[in-house]
Amino acid sequence: MARxxxxxxxxxxxxxxxxxxxxxxxxxxxxLARRLDVRDASLYSHVRxxxxxxxxxxxxxxxxxxxxxxxxxxGRAGKDALVAFANAYxxxxxxxxxxxxxxxxxxxxxxxxxxAARRHAELTRAILRGYALAEPAQTDAVxxxxxxxxxxxxLERAGGFRHHPRTADDSWRxxxxxxxAVLTTWPPD
Amino acid sequence: MARxxxxxxxxxxxxxxxxxxxxxxxxxxxxLARRLDVRDASLYSHVRxxxxxxxxxxxxxxxxxxxxxxxxxxGRAGKDALVAFANAYxxxxxxxxxxxxxxxxxxxxxxxxxxAARRHAELTRAILRGYALAEPAQTDAVxxxxxxxxxxxxLERAGGFRHHPRTADDSWRxxxxxxxAVLTTWPPD
DNA sequence: CCTCCTGCCTAGGATCTCTAGGTTAGCGCA
DNA sequence: TGCGCTAACCTAGAGATCCTAGGCAGGAGG
Numbered sequence: 001m002a003r004x005x006x007x008x009x010x011x012x013x014x015x016x017x018x019x020x021x022x023x024x025x026x027x028x029x030x031x032l033a034r035r036l037d038v039r040d041a042s043l044y045s046h047v048r049x050x051x052x053x054x055x056x057x058x059x060x061x062x063x064x065x066x067x068x069x070x071x072x073x074x075g076r077a078g079k080d081a082l083v084a085f086a087n088a089y090x091x092x093x094x095x096x097x098x099x100x101x102x103x104x105x106x107x108x109x110x111x112x113x114x115x116a117a118r119r120h121a122e123l124t125r126a127i128l129r130g131y132a133l134a135e136p137a138q139t140d141a142v143x144x145x146x147x148x149x150x151x152x153x154x155l156e157r158a159g160g161f162r163h164h165p166r167t168a169d170d171s172w173r174x175x176x177x178x179x180x181a182v183l184t185t186w187p188p189d
Numbered sequence: 190m191a192r193x194x195x196x197x198x199x200x201x202x203x204x205x206x207x208x209x210x211x212x213x214x215x216x217x218x219x220x221l222a223r224r225l226d227v228r229d230a231s232l233y234s235h236v237r238x239x240x241x242x243x244x245x246x247x248x249x250x251x252x253x254x255x256x257x258x259x260x261x262x263x264g265r266a267g268k269d270a271l272v273a274f275a276n277a278y279x280x281x282x283x284x285x286x287x288x289x290x291x292x293x294x295x296x297x298x299x300x301x302x303x304x305a306a307r308r309h310a311e312l313t314r315a316i317l318r319g320y321a322l323a324e325p326a327q328t329d330a331v332x333x334x335x336x337x338x339x340x341x342x343x344l345e346r347a348g349g350f351r352h353h354p355r356t357a358d359d360s361w362r363x364x365x366x367x368x369x370a371v372l373t374t375w376p377p378d
Numbered sequence: 379c380c381t382c383c384t385g386c387c388t389a390g391g392a393t394c395t396c397t398a399g400g401t402t403a404g405c406g407c408a
Numbered sequence: 409t410g411c412g413c414t415a416a417c418c419t420a421g422a423g424a425t426c427c428t429a430g431g432c433a434g435g436a437g438g
Contacts, residue, residue: 227387
């Protein structure tokens with residue numbers, strides 16, 4: 001084990017902190033090496049390449065997000081669960097923009113990030129238990145829900161709501177009301 | 190005017206084609222110079238830097254998108270308009286993934302891209318005329334609509350819907366039904 | 379014909395990704 | 409104790425990218 005300084009986990013954690021500070025697209029091997037006070041070549045014994053680093057970051061972010069969401073959902077049902085889920089989701093994206101961006105990259109199901117993504121998807125589906133939707137409407141509703149939350153969060157992040165006096169928080173609350181309403185009365189085929 | 194080869198417009202158009210082929214994050218000054226059979230340093234007399242290039246690309250994409258949407262909306266109202274708008278939006282994102290990604294970058298209102306973004310926002314608002322919503326509900330609904338469409342399109346693009354037999358097209362149709370329903374019965378405060 | 383301006387050039391510095399191969403520190407074991 | 413093994417780090421360097429500085433050439437205007 002030699003100098004026991006950098007392990008893969010410590011490395012990925014440092015990368016996660018760094019990317020929240022500088023943005024996901026500004027996350028470079030060099031910057032990470034500088035932060036760890038190490039030469040950049042040294043990181044390549046822990047991580048295959050930048051893609052690999054990003055993938056591990058995505059897995060970390062998806063796991064963390066699923067944890068938060070699971071905690072928020074505990075003991076809640078119906079609209080209560082929906083609001084708790086949505087707020088956990090948005091709060092995570094706000095607190096950890098880099099990690100959140102990392103979680104959006106394309107991941108194949110085989111990778112370690114794949115199982116984290118599956119867990120996240122199952123939690124989303126769990127919310128809909130309160131709304132009594134049968135397949136395939138349930139899948140459609142899950143996609144609708146995920147689309148709206150992700151869309152809102154990423155538009156907010158990109159500054160899309162800044163050019164209007166109405167606060168994003170207010171629109172968010174009303175959007176959750178609307179989501180609850182549409183899930184309650186999901187239109188029949 | 191000298192050799193009259195590359196103009197800013199020709200340059201941005203080439204960049205748009207290139208980014209649709211290789212992805213927005215793979216759009217580099219070097220690659221663009223190679224495609225135009227010119228040294229990369231030469232492009233810096235037309236464009237200040239990569240950020241500037243991306244901004245111009247965003248302006249182009251927003252203008253094109255607004256054009257498509259305006260055409261789709263012509264002569265339609267109500268749900269008809271909503272569906273036409275949404276399909277124009279999604280079709281553009283599918284046909285021009287790089288341009289669409291470019292349109293999502295953060296833009297300040299002063300830039301030329303700012304006016305294109307405003308025009309796009311006005312068109313989105315025009316749809317809601319069919320749904321008789323007063324402020325501030327109208328703004329909330331516009332944000333909700335935009336969030337859902339953008340979220341769906343970007344999740345679809347990232348492969349988020351691939352791990353399930355239900356087709357994205359089917360979910361899309363049902364999501365538009367749901368959007369129409371929620372806009373029709375937008376929950377009162 | 380001469381000059382200016384424009385569009386492109388070469389040269390080069392800085393940063394980043396990644397590979398090849400060498401060095402050192404702690405571990406197990408005779 | 410001393411030996412080798414291995415893990416973690418190193419230096420050196422190739423190739424790509426972004427961008428600046430300064431030069432050259434060809435068409436426009438006087």
